[in-house]
Amino acid sequence: MKEPLVRFSVAIGGELLDRFDRYREEHRYPNRSEAVRGLMRAALIEEVVGDDDSESMGVVTLIYDHHVGRVAERLTELQHLHLNRVVTTTHVHLDAHRCLEVILLRGTTKIIRELADGLIGTKGVETGRLVLAAVMPIETGHPHSHPHPHPHED
Numbered sequence: 001m002k003e004p005l006v007r008f009s010v011a012i013g014g015e016l017l018d019r020f021d022r023y024r025e026e027h028r029y030p031n032r033s034e035a036v037r038g039l040m041r042a043a044l045i046e047e048v049v050g051d052d053d054s055e056s057m058g059v060v061t062l063i064y065d066h067h068v069g070r071v072a073e074r075l076t077e078l079q080h081l082h083l084n085r086v087v088t089t090t091h092v093h094l095d096a097h098r099c100l101e102v103i104l105l106r107g108t109t110k111i112i113r114e115l116a117d118g119l120i121g122t123k124g125v126e127t128g129r130l131v132l133a134a135v136m137p138i139e140t141g142h143p144h145s146h147p148h149p150h151p152h153e154d
Helices: 014-026 032-049 071-080 109-120
Strands: 055-065 086-093 098-108 125-134
Touching (some): 032 125, 055 109, 071 098, 071 109
Antiparallel strands (some): 055 098
């Protein structure tokens, strides 16, 4: 059952409001309430994935030249050492030399960060990036969070 929405007000104006409205339009939020909810969720996700012990999903994107050293082999070896953390891998040939690899990882934030750092730091990787997502829905709360005792207050 969906909980009822609680209406609260925020006083804002000037350049901050103008920039927020541009942000809302650029990100195609239908209204300010949806934009505020989106920003709140993003902040809460950052808090969850900032906890080393939280369960997370990681998306690692790598671009590398497969002709450099044994980069593809080293990346595969590293993934095989962590079979219980690697969910799936997608490999795309960008051109005659360069490849894009996307690797989905699952585990605690600490383990995912360490594995992603190993993948990104592999000799021959041109660029790499990790994006983390919380496994648990934000609305259910974080295991270490404490609900506000008065949910109807600002």
